[in-house]
Amino acid sequence: xxxxxxxxxxxxxxxxxxxxxxxxxxxxxxxxxxxxxxxxxxxxxxxxxxxxxxxxxxxxxxxxxxxxxxxxxxxxxxxxxxxxxxxxxxxxxxxxxxxxxxxxxxxxxxxxxxxxxxxxxxxxxxxxxxxxxxxxxxxxxxxxxxxxxxxxxxxxxxxxxxxxxxxxxxxxxxxxxxxxxxxxxxxxxxxxxxxxxxxxxxxxxxxxxxxxxxxxxxxxxxxxxxxxxxxxxxxxxxxxxxxxxxxxxxxxxxxxxxxxxxxxxxxxxxxxxxxxxxxxxxxxxxxxxxxxxxxxxxxxxxxxxxxxxxxxxxxxxxxxxxxxxxxxxxxxxxxxxxxxxxxxxxxxxxxxxxxxxxxxxxxxxxxxxxxx
Ligand SMILES: *Cc1c(COP(=O)(O)O)cnc(C)c1O
Numbered sequence: 001x002x003x004x005x006x007x008x009x010x011x012x013x014x015x016x017x018x019x020x021x022x023x024x025x026x027x028x029x030x031x032x033x034x035x036x037x038x039x040x041x042x043x044x045x046x047x048x049x050x051x052x053x054x055x056x057x058x059x060x061x062x063x064x065x066x067x068x069x070x071x072x073x074x075x076x077x078x079x080x081x082x083x084x085x086x087x088x089x090x091x092x093x094x095x096x097x098x099x100x101x102x103x104x105x106x107x108x109x110x111x112x113x114x115x116x117x118x119x120x121x122x123x124x125x126x127x128x129x130x131x132x133x134x135x136x137x138x139x140x141x142x143x144x145x146x147x148x149x150x151x152x153x154x155x156x157x158x159x160x161x162x163x164x165x166x167x168x169x170x171x172x173x174x175x176x177x178x179x180x181x182x183x184x185x186x187x188x189x190x191x192x193x194x195x196x197x198x199x200x201x202x203x204x205x206x207x208x209x210x211x212x213x214x215x216x217x218x219x220x221x222x223x224x225x226x227x228x229x230x231x232x233x234x235x236x237x238x239x240x241x242x243x244x245x246x247x248x249x250x251x252x253x254x255x256x257x258x259x260x261x262x263x264x265x266x267x268x269x270x271x272x273x274x275x276x277x278x279x280x281x282x283x284x285x286x287x288x289x290x291x292x293x294x295x296x297x298x299x300x301x302x303x304x305x306x307x308x309x310x311x312x313x314x315x316x317x318x319x320x321x322x323x324x325x326x327x328x329x330x331x332x333x334x335x336x337x338x339x340x341x342x343x344x345x346x347x348x349x350x351x352x353x354x355x356x357x358x359x360x361x362x363x364x365x366x367x368x369x370x371x372x
């Protein structure tokens with residue numbers, strides 16, 4: 001490697017401090033990624049901290065990925081034409097209603113960029129997905145967090161009441177990460193009636209494939225009847241493509257076009273595009289895996305209830321233990337049993353429904369810890 005300065009020369013002192021960075025960066029909450037599983041002595045470790053799909057990729061998807069790898073010297077299709085068409089067909093809308101991105105977190109940041117100027121407000125529940133306040137702050141907008149109720153559910157009435165002149169977006173996360181609860185059909189309609197039509201309501205449905213509650217809303221029906229609603233979905237969870245980063249919005253044409261304007265050009269790689277198309281084609285096979293995870297969720301929830309635990313009903317691929325100040329002790333007990341779980345300060349602990357062995361171990365830890 002050649003350089004105009006000698007490699008041994010120290011960097012001019014103080015130089016980094018002269019670069020002016022945005023003050024917003026200093027106020028950002030840290031996004032805590034799930035730790036890698038560290039195998040203990042004689043114990044397989046399981047990472048059940050990131051809501052990933054525990055099944056390995058489908059052979060048919062791996063084949064498509066290998067085939068696409070041969071053309072990575074070329075840029076991906078910037079218009080994401082084939083994947084957009086495949087998603088549109090799968091959800092029953094026109095291609096103009098779909099906007100894609102590097103995971104739905106990226107799509108969310110396109111949404112905020114397309115709607116918020118400095119100081120504008122984004123209302124969302126809390127606790128909810130920890131990316132929300134980060135994405136909002138990075139766009140120079142203000143988060144307006146609205147506390148969950150005692151059952152760890154969204155308080156949609158309070159969220160509607162939190163809307164001001166400055167509100168541009170309200171995010172409804174259903175099922176809610178990290179508590180697993182869904183909003184109900186009727187309360188969502190009442191909420192949408194109360195939100196002004198110029199405010200964009202984002203229904204974040206990252207876990208929709210795991211929902212079995214008949215009271216849960218049909219987001220696509222809601223979307224069809226409401227011009228200010230957007231549905232946000234991902235290939236990271238049920239589809240098992242977390243490592244490839246693909247998510248999408250179903251939006252009305254003007255909003256969808258704005259999301260394409262604010263998206264990173266060529267953001268979704270050719271491998272991600274082709275793997276997502278192949279996954280949509282293989283949905284039947286993936287659905288059986290989702291059903292197996294839902295069956296495991298029921299088994300775990302039932303066993304925890306028998307142990308005496310009172311937990312919110314999860315409609316996602318994880319369970320929430322609202323442990324308060326016992327959260328740290330529970331995390332330690334899980335780690336001693338080879339389970340890497342996700343702690344949310346002194347609010348609680350989220351554990352992903354993973355391999356059967358991991359779920360069994362969670363039940364053992366929970367029994368020994370003592371129900372509360
Ligand atoms: C996991 C998750 C996402 C999806 O993130 P990707 O960027 O698509 O991987 C979005 N919203 C919520 C609430 C999530 O939990």
